[in-house]
Amino acid sequence: MATINKNRVRLGDLLIQRGALTQEQLARALETQQQSQQQRLIGEILIDLGYATKEQVLSAVAESCGVPFARLVPQLVDQSVRSALPESFLQKHGVLPLFRIRDMLTVATSEPSNLFLLDEIAHVAGLSVQLVAATPENIYQMIEHAAAEGKDQPPAEETSPEHFFATDMALPDDYDTAYGTWPPDKVMSLLVREAVRSRASAIHLEPDEKMLRVRFCIDGALRVVMRPPARLAAGLTGALEEMMGCAAHGTSGGESRRSARLLVQGKAVQVHLTALGTAFGPRVTVRLVRDDEAQRPLEKLGCDFELLARYHEMIAPLRGLVVVAGPRASGTTTTLYSSLNALDPIRLNLCTFESSINFNIPGVSQFSPSTCGAPDAEAALGRLLLQRPDVLVLDCELSDAALVMAAEAARDGGLVLARLRAGDAADAIARLAARVPADVLAVALRGVLAQRLVRTICPHCRMTYEPLPNVKRQVAEKYGPVEAYVKGRGCSYCTRTGLVGQIGLFELAPMDAGLAPHLEQPMGHAEWRAAIRAAGYLSLWVDGINKVRAGITSLDEVTAVLSGCPDGPAQPAAGRVRSAAANPN
Secondary structure, X not given: OOOOOOOOOXXXXXXXXXXXXXXXXXXXXXXXXXXXOOOOOHHHHHHHOOOOOHHHHHHHHHHHHOOOEOOOXXXXXXXXXXXXXXXXXXXXXXXXXXXXXXXXXXXXXXXXXXXXXXXXXXXXXXXXXXXXXXXXXXXXXXXXXXXXXXXXOOOOOOOOOOOOOOOOOOOXXXXXXXXXXXXXXXXXXXXXXXXXXXXXXXXXXXXXXXXXXXXXXXXXXXXXXXXXXXXXXXXXXXXXXXXXXXXXXXXXXXXXXXXXXXXXXXXXXXXXXXEEEEOOEEEEEEEEEEHHHHOOOHHHOOOOHHHHHHHHHHHOOOOEEEEEEOOOOOOHHHHHHHHHHOOOOOOOOEEEEEOOOOOOOOOOEEEOHHHHOXXXXXXXXXXXXXXXXXXXXXXXXXXXXXXXXXHHXXXXXXXXXXXXXXXXXXXXXXXXXXXXXXHHHHHXXXXXXXXXXXXXXXXXXXXXXXXXXXXXXXXXXXXXXXXXXXXXXXXXXXXXXXXXXXXEEXXXXXXXXXXXXXXXXXXXXXXXXXXXXXXXXXXHHHHHHHHHHOOOOOHHHHXXXXXXXXXXXXXXXXXXXXXXXXXXX
């Protein structure tokens, strides 16, 4: 249990040190206290005389007790821990649970020096307790706000993203007053916890001359959650490194990469920290990979039934080259991991070669350039192939020589699943044909799965609407009529975006009798695209419109993600700008 500093500095002396009080004012207040017939505290007298405010007095009392002072805001209150103390207890004692980290409950109180109250809170909650001081008015305001927010929450049985930061929360200049003397490790723990609760794939710490911009990457879009003073950057970065168990390896200057596995609110999370020096200090990106996200079965990626059945047929023989194609942040890594999870790690020798190991997969031997001890990827891949893998996943950028080596390994036996940066299936095949000899590719290549990620419509604010007439007409002419167009209105559940979560758009081009003969002759992107359509395989656009037709995503979302991708409407609807930064997929 947290203890209170009993050898504390006197309140008046602290206020004088802070410049909130003069010696003359303190003398008058002490004189008033002596003359009073009631036993009044010096803090009460200072407030009555107008020499100090309630916040100044309570902040000084908190410091003398070794307790941080905070001006509470809704973003600091975790609704899930409110039940740690009965409602009657909150009202009677004027306390409010803020959040819980492991077995430590942080509680706001206006009586930081009350040791009996501290013991009672710990006894009722059954947890260790850490106090935060706040004014009683502020606490009761947050109690009422939290109660009102609780009524608006989605039903418990539904999966909620529980976005912690509902808006762009620009902190005031007096950050120290707003968040008190909170140590950096507590602030960083709060950020990591809320990033995981918000399903963020990354946390960005971006220092500027005067401000540290903190952003979460949620569903592929970056969102500002905090703007503390820049002086806190080093402390937060150090706290994060200490949390990951690598505080001895600083990030000041140059580049630094760290990885660790953490347990955050009962969820196993793989954390990857990358820091790169800037003019104002290290810019830190923290990628977060949750176990439940990295171990999704293929059936839950968003493929339709027929396409998924063909993909299973493609990888089932455990031989040949299968390419998963897409630009950055398109979900290719997740698809490769899901493909591995569909295979038998007991019977098969499963290996991966990854630019960085995003997630540890039980039963799979995972390698990266840094673990192989080879001078380059080509040499590392050569050593890896000596391990004779039955299935090899390549989730990295490969040189032409390394790609040829992988294709030859697939030709000679075994299954090679490779990631390739490309716009669609035709683009991927044309790129492969330009880099791999035709005789090798014709024997090795079994097919290409191209994909993108789109956000799905919020289930709590979904609504039907009518798009512009010309857009509706173009969609109907190209892909057939859509009975009802659906989008999200925007609510607190989806942080006013109307969209929550992501699903894949897919295009599959298996090298069957309709496509395989074309590998024997040189063809460009457009020719491959025509051949794929002629063979009856649908484009990313068709899959996207089908998901619009099913009410899964919106037309604007599909148009924004597939902007620039061929086979779209003649005049695409205006869409939002997507950020692909720091997405581990």
